[in-house]
Amino acid sequence: MYQSSDVRDYNLDTVVNRTVFTESLEFKNCPDVGPSLIAKSDLKAGTKVLIEKPIISYELNPKGRSSVSPQYTKKIWNDLCAIVLEIEQEQTPDVKITSKSSDYDSDERDSDSEYEDDEDDEDSAKPVSAFCPGVPAAMVAYLSVSPPPTSNQRTSPQMCDGSKLNFFYYPDLTEWADHPTTSLIRRTVEKAIIDIPAFSHIQAADLISFVLKIYCNAHTVAYENNRTLQTHSKRKQRRVDYQRKIAVSGSPLEPTFWPSEPGSRMLSKIILLPWGSKFAHSCSPNMFLRYEPATGTMILTLTSDVKRGEFLTFSYLPEDDTSLGGLLCGTTQSRRQKTWHFKFFHCNCDRCIDVDWARGVQCQKCSGDRCFREGGVNPDEQRQWICLDCKAKFNVDDIEFIACGREHNVQQVAIAFGVHVKGTPEQSMIRMMEPYLMSLLDPSTDPYDSDGELKDPVPPIPRNHWTFAYFHYLLSAYHLQLFPAYFSRGLAKQLEMLEKGFNEAYVYIDWLDKNLFTAPSTLNGTPEVNQNGTKMASFIASWHIVDICIDVLLEETNPKVARKVKVDDSEDSSESEDNAQLDESMSSMQIHDGTQLQPIAPSCLDACVKMVHIMQGHWIPLIETLFDTKNEKDPSNLTVIMLTKIRQFIDRVQQLQDLNI
Numbered sequence: 001m002y003q004s005s006d007v008r009d010y011n012l013d014t015v016v017n018r019t020v021f022t023e024s025l026e027f028k029n030c031p032d033v034g035p036s037l038i039a040k041s042d043l044k045a046g047t048k049v050l051i052e053k054p055i056i057s058y059e060l061n062p063k064g065r066s067s068v069s070p071q072y073t074k075k076i077w078n079d080l081c082a083i084v085l086e087i088e089q090e091q092t093p094d095v096k097i098t099s100k101s102s103d104y105d106s107d108e109r110d111s112d113s114e115y116e117d118d119e120d121d122e123d124s125a126k127p128v129s130a131f132c133p134g135v136p137a138a139m140v141a142y143l144s145v146s147p148p149p150t151s152n153q154r155t156s157p158q159m160c161d162g163s164k165l166n167f168f169y170y171p172d173l174t175e176w177a178d179h180p181t182t183s184l185i186r187r188t189v190e191k192a193i194i195d196i197p198a199f200s201h202i203q204a205a206d207l208i209s210f211v212l213k214i215y216c217n218a219h220t221v222a223y224e225n226n227r228t229l230q231t232h233s234k235r236k237q238r239r240v241d242y243q244r245k246i247a248v249s250g251s252p253l254e255p256t257f258w259p260s261e262p263g264s265r266m267l268s269k270i271i272l273l274p275w276g277s278k279f280a281h282s283c284s285p286n287m288f289l290r291y292e293p294a295t296g297t298m299i300l301t302l303t304s305d306v307k308r309g310e311f312l313t314f315s316y317l318p319e320d321d322t323s324l325g326g327l328l329c330g331t332t333q334s335r336r337q338k339t340w341h342f343k344f345f346h347c348n349c350d351r352c353i354d355v356d357w358a359r360g361v362q363c364q365k366c367s368g369d370r371c372f373r374e375g376g377v378n379p380d381e382q383r384q385w386i387c388l389d390c391k392a393k394f395n396v397d398d399i400e401f402i403a404c405g406r407e408h409n410v411q412q413v414a415i416a417f418g419v420h421v422k423g424t425p426e427q428s429m430i431r432m433m434e435p436y437l438m439s440l441l442d443p444s445t446d447p448y449d450s451d452g453e454l455k456d457p458v459p460p461i462p463r464n465h466w467t468f469a470y471f472h473y474l475l476s477a478y479h480l481q482l483f484p485a486y487f488s489r490g491l492a493k494q495l496e497m498l499e500k501g502f503n504e505a506y507v508y509i510d511w512l513d514k515n516l517f518t519a520p521s522t523l524n525g526t527p528e529v530n531q532n533g534t535k536m537a538s539f540i541a542s543w544h545i546v547d548i549c550i551d552v553l554l555e556e557t558n559p560k561v562a563r564k565v566k567v568d569d570s571e572d573s574s575e576s577e578d579n580a581q582l583d584e585s586m587s588s589m590q591i592h593d594g595t596q597l598q599p600i601a602p603s604c605l606d607a608c609v610k611m612v613h614i615m616q617g618h619w620i621p622l623i624e625t626l627f628d629t630k631n632e633k634d635p636s637n638l639t640v641i642m643l644t645k646i647r648q649f650i651d652r653v654q655q656l657q658d659l660n661i
Contacts, residue, residue, distance in 0.1 A: 071143035080136035217277035282313035360464025469511035
């Protein structure tokens with residue numbers, strides 16, 4: 001299939017930067033990895049090695065028929081989801097799929113009207129699936145590649161013909177017949193062809209191979225959907241009614257499930273790139289992939305220098321913090337499980353064969369915090385935990401935090417709270433959030449159960465476990481944003497929540513910087529810093545809380561002018577006495593003209609100073625290397641906005657330091 005190592009011997013119609021691409025990369029069949037693109041010469045960080053237009057593009061979770069999803073109907077979608085959920089439930093009978101999700105509508109009505117893309121009014125519990133909406137979306141998309149033989153042929157301009165799909169790898173169904181994912185896809189396709197008329201003309205083998213090619217090769221990208229056409233008045237009113245119905249009662253936060261301006265919202269899209277699918281995977285990639293909606297292209301940029309003959313890598317795993325097994329949340333085991341389950345291989349990148357730096361526990365011998373699970377190539381091999389200080393080794397049964405199941409529980413809680421924090425949490429959750437998270441971090445803070453009885457002792461979360469840092473992120477968001485928004489900023493200041501929030505934010509940012517951005521390594525025998533860390537994922541995760549910190553710091557330290565209020569002479573004597581006391585207290589205050597910054601607590605300032613060191617040492621050089629930040633007048637340039645806010649933060653921290661001198 002792939003005979004030549006020269007990329008010029010293949011079709012380059014989708015490549016925008018052909019000169020750079022052909023001069024920088026070559027295509028070789030590599031052991032243990034397969035056909036992959038490698039560096040043809042030494043390459044510098046910041047090089048855009050590939051700019052490519054996809055041959056297939058479709059919505060991950062379509063809500064209605066459109067030019068992107070011309071074959072979509074609600075009935076087809078619901079029928080496909082029902083088939084997937086039924087088969088998945090059979091494969092995992094111990095897992096009850098009952099969580100709420102917007103990806104599946106249990107209403108089986110065949111509604112194909114003008115308003116079929118509107119949300120149903122029923123706010124019921126809906127099942128969540130590891131394969132919904134992925135498998136149904138791919139199958140609906142294939143109807144544009146091979147449309148039903150009707151008089152009304154509806155095709156998508158963002159779909160290629162089937163002949164161009166031969167360039168993509170997919171697992172052989174004979175060799176992988178027992179794999180749970182291939183089995184689910186095969187059974188879903190076979191049942192859909194029988195039960196759903198729209199698929200009756202399709203050969204099962206063709207559709208199965210298409211879905212597998214999507215799972216093995218495609219990318220999921222988030223983009224902002226900007227609406228330019230006026231919404232139909234009836235549809236707009238239905239959306240208003242729906243938003244009013246599901247809005248959180250009394251929430252001061254803007255609901256993120258439906259923006260106040262319907263012309264802008266974040267959506268997910270699946271795109272398939274011929275050459276973008278030919279890069280190797282790594283959990284510490286040396287490339288950063290981003291989608292450019294204006295041009296419809298994917299841009300892959302080097303985040304570090306690459307020498308001739310080295311792999312160019314990016315991550316096949318999620319780079320956000322909303323699921324276990326991504327680059328940020330979870331352990332080596334969870335990442336390998338995800339690559340095996342969805343990408344059909346066990347990852348053996350440098351990060352995965354090294355000790356698991358995200359899974360530190362307390363040493364049972366020296367009580368240090370630098371005890372980690374050993375690495376290795378074979379993912380099924382039983383491994384021990386080794387203390388990097390005293391060199392003692394322990395079996396998994398000796399690690400109480402893991403053996404008792406506590407690790408599994410806190411990981412699930414972390415992801416669940418993370419999703420709520422990024423959405424619109426209910427007030428009931430806000431009220432219990434701090435004590436609950438604190439009790440998970442350190443159970444000794446909540447020793448009694450609801451009946452007043454002492455709880456069985458359980459170990460605290462180890463300081464070098466990823467959940468320890470992530471819980472500090474959640475608490476920081478609570479102290480700096482959620483509590484002030486729900487209960488008032490003044491009360492938050494009285495309870496010293498700002499001090500807590502800034503220090504908690506630094507704990508999270510520092511962990512990301514030391515464990516992901518600079519990626520420690522023991523592969524060469526001694527701990528050292530490997531500069532090929534997960535730089536962009538670390539920065540973006542840090543930005544979620546740093547953005548809040550910047551806004552809070554600027555707001556709290558902005559100059560304020562003290563003003564005396566003139567009181568009406570008709571007020572009674574008691575009010576006059578109060579005013580006299582007020583005048584006396586005002587005279588003792590240092591009244592300024594509105595140009596002097598307001599000081600903050602020393603602990604807040606110390607945390608901010610530490611953040612500045614990370615920003616100056618790592619973030620600013622990374623942004624300036626990867627992005628064009630010269631066009632500072634472009635209000636839509638997100639990286640320019642981020643860089644501007646970072647510099648404002650650095651300047652303000654320096655000014656606050658000068659106040660204390």
